[in-house]
Amino acid sequence: MAMLQREDPLTARAASRVPNWMRLVNGPQTLGRGSLFWVGFALAIGAAAVYPAFADGWSVGNTAYFFCWVFMALGLSLIWGYTGALSFGQTAFFGLAGYTYGVVTINFGAAYGMTIVGVLLGVGMSCLGAALLGYMLFYGRISGVFLGIVTLSTTLVFATFMAQTAGSQWAIGDARMGGDNGMTGMPPLTIPWAGGDIALYSGVPLYYLLLAMLVLCYLGLRVLVNSRFGNVLVAIRENPHRAEMLGYDIRRYQLIAFVIGSGLAGLSGVLYTAWGQYISPSNMDLAAAALLIIWVAVGGRKDLTATLVGTLVVLGIFQNLTIYGSYYAFVIMGLLLVVIVVYLPEGLIPGLVRLVSRLRKRKEGMS
Amino acid sequence: MTILRTENLYKHFDGVKVAQDVNFSMASGEIRCLIGPNGAGKSTFFKLVLGEHQPSAGKIYFSDKEITKLRSFERVKQGIAVKFQVPGIFAELSVWQNMQIAVQNHLHGDSMTAAIDKALAFVRLTDKAEELAGELSHGEQQWLEIGMAVSTEPRLLLLDEPTAGMTPEETARTGEMIQALNRQGMSILAVEHDMEFVRQIAHKVTVLNFGEIFAEGTINDIEANEEVARIYLGTADDDE
Numbered sequence: 001m002a003m004l005q006r007e008d009p010l011t012a013r014a015a016s017r018v019p020n021w022m023r024l025v026n027g028p029q030t031l032g033r034g035s036l037f038w039v040g041f042a043l044a045i046g047a048a049a050v051y052p053a054f055a056d057g058w059s060v061g062n063t064a065y066f067f068c069w070v071f072m073a074l075g076l077s078l079i080w081g082y083t084g085a086l087s088f089g090q091t092a093f094f095g096l097a098g099y100t101y102g103v104v105t106i107n108f109g110a111a112y113g114m115t116i117v118g119v120l121l122g123v124g125m126s127c128l129g130a131a132l133l134g135y136m137l138f139y140g141r142i143s144g145v146f147l148g149i150v151t152l153s154t155t156l157v158f159a160t161f162m163a164q165t166a167g168s169q170w171a172i173g174d175a176r177m178g179g180d181n182g183m184t185g186m187p188p189l190t191i192p193w194a195g196g197d198i199a200l201y202s203g204v205p206l207y208y209l210l211l212a213m214l215v216l217c218y219l220g221l222r223v224l225v226n227s228r229f230g231n232v233l234v235a236i237r238e239n240p241h242r243a244e245m246l247g248y249d250i251r252r253y254q255l256i257a258f259v260i261g262s263g264l265a266g267l268s269g270v271l272y273t274a275w276g277q278y279i280s281p282s283n284m285d286l287a288a289a290a291l292l293i294i295w296v297a298v299g300g301r302k303d304l305t306a307t308l309v310g311t312l313v314v315l316g317i318f319q320n321l322t323i324y325g326s327y328y329a330f331v332i333m334g335l336l337l338v339v340i341v342v343y344l345p346e347g348l349i350p351g352l353v354r355l356v357s358r359l360r361k362r363k364e365g366m367s
Numbered sequence: 368m369t370i371l372r373t374e375n376l377y378k379h380f381d382g383v384k385v386a387q388d389v390n391f392s393m394a395s396g397e398i399r400c401l402i403g404p405n406g407a408g409k410s411t412f413f414k415l416v417l418g419e420h421q422p423s424a425g426k427i428y429f430s431d432k433e434i435t436k437l438r439s440f441e442r443v444k445q446g447i448a449v450k451f452q453v454p455g456i457f458a459e460l461s462v463w464q465n466m467q468i469a470v471q472n473h474l475h476g477d478s479m480t481a482a483i484d485k486a487l488a489f490v491r492l493t494d495k496a497e498e499l500a501g502e503l504s505h506g507e508q509q510w511l512e513i514g515m516a517v518s519t520e521p522r523l524l525l526l527d528e529p530t531a532g533m534t535p536e537e538t539a540r541t542g543e544m545i546q547a548l549n550r551q552g553m554s555i556l557a558v559e560h561d562m563e564f565v566r567q568i569a570h571k572v573t574v575l576n577f578g579e580i581f582a583e584g585t586i587n588d589i590e591a592n593e594e595v596a597r598i599y600l601g602t603a604d605d606d607e
Contacts, residue, residue: 246468
């Protein structure tokens, strides 16, 4: 990442002098700042937009399923990659939001926009939970490996608790928690419409909704990380002591980043639950928590684009491995993480960009 | 006017006294050097002033306002800045970004850019603005950190061994920077072992020993003090 920041032709200083509207989404905290990148971005969006016209229904639904997870990965990139706090808590907030969506929509149905209320309450519960946990963590000055331990413990405790809720006494209204079998029976996302509600089952409309949300979320996060706030997050990652001695209340910044990142995990949770009409403790167990780390680490945790692309690619690979290789998929994912951590600690995409930059420089030097 | 004052300041760690009844006072516009043998309590005193340690007893005043209970970042906002002994920079970011993070807390837009350019020129790093801070030489990293600290517009600058690891040329240049800052009205409190450097910059010197103020005065007073020489300067009756 360090090399990337230096080798990119649009330097930090120049970035501060580009027009304001460009500066919003471009900046030293994100890869891809030139016109070539944005042309590629537009082409990618265009390809994604026409994809349903050429793909079968299952593939479209499956891609929508992939999109569901990316919000959580982007949230982890913000917390871990940009702020430097490795959190295993994302899947707990994913689950919390998913169950909240289930409880709301099973009890109140899908009419009158109640699924949207369920989405908002689910994300809100994730943010609230993250605010409480994050306050204890960051204002308690817990950092480094201890932060990972506490967040992992929180996730596992929540997953274990939910796994023992099989009995009929574990219900909120009509919504039964379901224990290991999970909660089922919630409606899909349903948009209130004058001519009749539109239920977004796993199909083309849901795909487009998720695609639009993903683009907005990605651009919004680019604005955030390239803002003054984002500068402080990166400063905290690099040297929290110095950041504090420049007058920043680093606990506040860490907490805000944690809440936003966890809120995005919650968004993934409600979208996933609405997509599959199902949520279970296995969505937040140790394997789920570890897989998320792999998605983000493989692409490149310190960059949003690298995280987004890496997550989609690794999800695709993992799904194919689980279809054809069963539990070997987990072994291969573990190996992939080890290889990345040892040889490309910044992730595959920043590593590739660095390699291309070096080759280009060498070529320029030779000519 | 007094810029920094401590009143009966104590700090104990598990019964070990590292600051004992420290009554320190420093005038606004002064360059004060803090010297003393290893373990004398210099770093602890700095950390108490910065809010990284809470005193076991006593009070700390900055410009006559009590800051004993303020957190570190709040003290920085009051007008205290620090340069650490080991350069405290953002190594993976460019020099310009380092400065930007220092300045953006109180300036915006063109005035921020102007302040960064001015600070970089002051620490003579304008040509290296786009380089990674971690790839600067040790001396340049020290200057970058001074630039970052100064650009928070402090009234009191704390320097923890500002010339540690520097070449004689870099040390001389650092001395010039400190004197230039002082001429602009900034008060400076420095922990320093290099007595040549202390002679170059200090208006007054405070000697700490076993957590207590052992002696105080001009550099000539301190160098003429045989007790100080015995415990620290090593020129008379050296007991090492």
